[in-house]
Amino acid sequence: MDNSMLTIALIVIPFIAAALMAVLPSKSAPRLAYQALHMVSLVAVCVLSVYLSITVIARDKTIIALGDWIHLDALGAVFVVLIGVVGLLVGWYSLAYIKHDEDEGLLNPAQVKQYYLFFNLFIFAMLIVALSNNVIMMWVGIEITTLVTVFLVGIYNNRFSLEAAWKYIIVCTAGVAFGLYGTLLIYANGADIMADPTMAIFWTSLVPYASQFDAMLIQIAFVFIVIGFGTKAGLFPMHTWLPDAHSEAPSPISALLSGVLLKCAILVIIRFYILAVEALGPAFPQMIMLVIGIISVVVAALSVLMQDDVKRLLAYSSCENIGIIALCLGFGGPLGIAAALLHCVFHGLAKALLFCLSGNVLMKYGTRDLSKIKGILQVAPATAVLLVLGFFALAGFPPFALFVSKVLAFVAGVVAGHIVIVVIFGIAATVVIAACIRVVSRSVFNKAPETVKKGDVGIAALIPQFLMVALILWFGIAMPGALFKGVEEATAIVLQEEGPVLHNDPLLKDLLATDEDTT
């Protein structure tokens, strides 16, 4: 099979798995059947996504499939790998988590089937977003992620989860409608000036024509797109659905929503950001990203500090980190773009880890209330250690990977000359560090309540979490060459420049040269 076929297979596999689950009877089919289908699908997606992405990055050549509908370039590859790897690890963790919920009577067999089925559809939808070259399909992909995850957010069928599900669907569909409107404006403009109007649907054909777009139309379109897909990404002030949906969903789903889905929405924004920069020059799009980014960072950082619910705290922290990514896009330049992309990957891993860990805590304590969660170290030592590492990583301490992306973000801001914004960003980051330390000191240490039974969650739940920590440490201490090269090529795509943009950057040139001398 050639790479185009493999790319199509990558998208289709989780869909087939979901379809097979749909035809299995929920009562008589053993749980193992769903688990097996689920894991086979996720392993295949992970292997294919890593293989195809490495191929694209190594050859620096885009894979095209299904006419021009599907494409995998280095920019998409960064996100496809995130979907594949985090999808597998979180899916693996799900087995233990869902079994626990089933044993506790929180989920019945029909709901378990629903969980695995929609989990795979969720992966399918995100792959559509990351791999679509058709701009309308990108929007459709984002819409499908909303429609399938609504069932996952509302799966417990209680007052809170139904309320969260409603808020989620209404805010996100209305929000993403803005994204559609913006997309249609750009499409219409493209169709008007291109020799073959049918090609205006493809992102790769729009890029070369972007400089001829109508300035006013593109300004309106870009604002609509940032509002629309920014709603899905959790940017302030469209983030209101996020803390509710993320806290009410089963923890592995929160992990996937925060860790991966928000980044997929960012990818769509980046795709249009490229068009907007080509059409209008960098000033307007960067200004929009800067304003929305810094407001998101500040508001979310303060919200993180005020939360007493561990999952809401993590959800607001996701808003803060998405704000950082927007900010990096606003800073622009090779450093800013690379920081944004690296932060997508690193935050994706760290937040997936922490939401899974909040699942461990939920399994042990039966509550998300931080004032009742104390003494995790006594109750579940492995979870406690992972939690400390996770929160340190989230706070951006070395040697964790987020330290690298955050430092790069600061440097990009200074280089771009936005000193005031960098200072505000620094203060907000300090507030988040305080919040992280507060959780660790209150909940990991202290005396455990007598009612909580000692003993960690099973090894099956812990292994994927250990792997996530290992990846975050690995990327922080010695970033693999393929990841760096992928981010460099993706940065070049965003900047629409040729060559090794990071190696050519005056600030990074010497650093990367010494690095290569020693290796």
Add this chain to the structure above:
Amino acid sequence: MDGFMIVNILGGLLILTSLLVILIKNPKNAAYMYGGQALVLVAILATLGFVTGSSELYTWSVTAFFTKVIIVPAIILFALNKMQAKPDDLAPRFALVTTVLLVVGEVILCYLAVSGIELPTVAELKPALAISLAHFFIGLTCIISQRNIVKQIFGYCLMENGSHVSLALLAPEAPKLVEIGIATDALFSVVIMAFLVLRIQRSLKTLDANELTKLKG
């Protein structure tokens, strides 16, 4: 009277009908009104097809007739009939005058925004384009102003209709697949929202968005 004039007049009618969808309190009647509103949209698509000679637009008007005039209201009416207790007419969050003023304001703002666009295709259709953009915001107004979650679904539909008309105005030659993709997606969204509304009504015995505020947001 030329075709463009008719399109612009129908655009005005579209605003009026959407406003009525927002203002009618009873969700069942609002569903019928929405059907009427969608009929105006179908007329716009058909007229545009006639004016521009685009056969794609005729096909659109046919699919829009089935999806928007018939299926969407039918789904909502079905969901309303399935509800165990007869839902009360919930008063909207905003007073009538506020809503009307908001809509007028949106139309004016959109008119100003559109006047800056210099695309040759829309030269004669700028009023209609302004209206379709405003229509999008009227949908948003519907979502924000309504307490009844069924009415909020109409808000989303109105937003979607606004995008649809804009697309028809700006890119009459758009391939069928684009239009079908958007229409199908919107239909799925409405089905899932109606399903969720039904579940909320059954579990929580309310359709009032003001009562769905246990979470802090």
